[in-house]
Amino acid sequence: MTTEPFIRPYRPSDRAALGDICVRTAHEGGDSSSLYPDPELMPTIFAYPYVELEPDLAFVLDDGAGNAVGYVLGAADTAVFAGRFRTEWLPGVTDRYPAPTGAARTPAEEMTGLLHTPERMVRDELTGFPAHLHIDLLPAWQGRGYGRALVRTLLEALRRNGVPAVHLCMVRANTPARAFYDRLGFRLLPVDDPGPVWYLGRPTTAPSAASGGRP
Helix, strand or coil, X not given: CCCCCEEEECXXXXXXXXXXXXXXXXXXXXXXXXXXXXXXXXXXXXXXXXXXXCHHHEEEEECCCCCEEEEEEXXXXXXXXXXXXXXXXXXXXXXXXXXXXXXXXXXXXXHHHHHCCHHHHCCHHHCCCCEXXXXXXXXXXXXXXXXXXXXXXXXXXXXXXXXXXXXEEEECCCHHHHHHHHXXXXXXXXXXXXXXXXXXXXXXXXXXXXXXXXX
C-alpha cells in the first residue's frame, strides 16, 4: 500500500535508483547522460563509493512505494574517506575506468581523471569541516522541502557520531543549489584557487537552522 514519502536508510536494492538519480542530476543539477555515455561513470565517482564505504551515512527519500527518488550521502572524515577510496574502492573499478594517460579530451575523460585522484577531496582550508556530503533529488521532488529534510537527517547522523562540521563542493553554475544551501545555513569557505566550484560549510549543531519542519 502506498504511503507518504519518507526518509529512510539506503538499502542495497536502491543501487540502480541511486545511479539513475546521480546521472539525471550530475550536470549543474540537470541530466548528464548526453555528456557521459557510460551511465555508471558518474555514480562510480559520486554515489556508489559512499554507500559502500560509509553506509551508515547514506539516506534516501522513498516515494512511499519503495522507490528511491532522492538521496543524501556523507563521509564523516574526508581525509580518511579519500584514503579508503584509493585503497578499497578504486582497485575494483580501474578495469572499467583505466587511469587517463594524457590531457582530458572529453567530459568523460575529465571525470575519469577525478575518479583516479581522490586526494583532490582533501584541502587544508577545510580541516575544520571534516565531513562532506552529496545530495540529489529527481526534478519532480525538488522544491518541496525534501532536500531540507534529507540534509537535516544527515546532520543529525553526523552529530551523533561526534562530527562537528560538514562541507560540500558545488559547481558555481548551479545557482539554484547555492540558494538552497544558503537557506540551510551553509556559508562560503575560503579555498585557494577553487576553480569553477564553491566550497560551502556549516556546523552539524543548531539543527533548527536546517530543519524548517519536515515536508
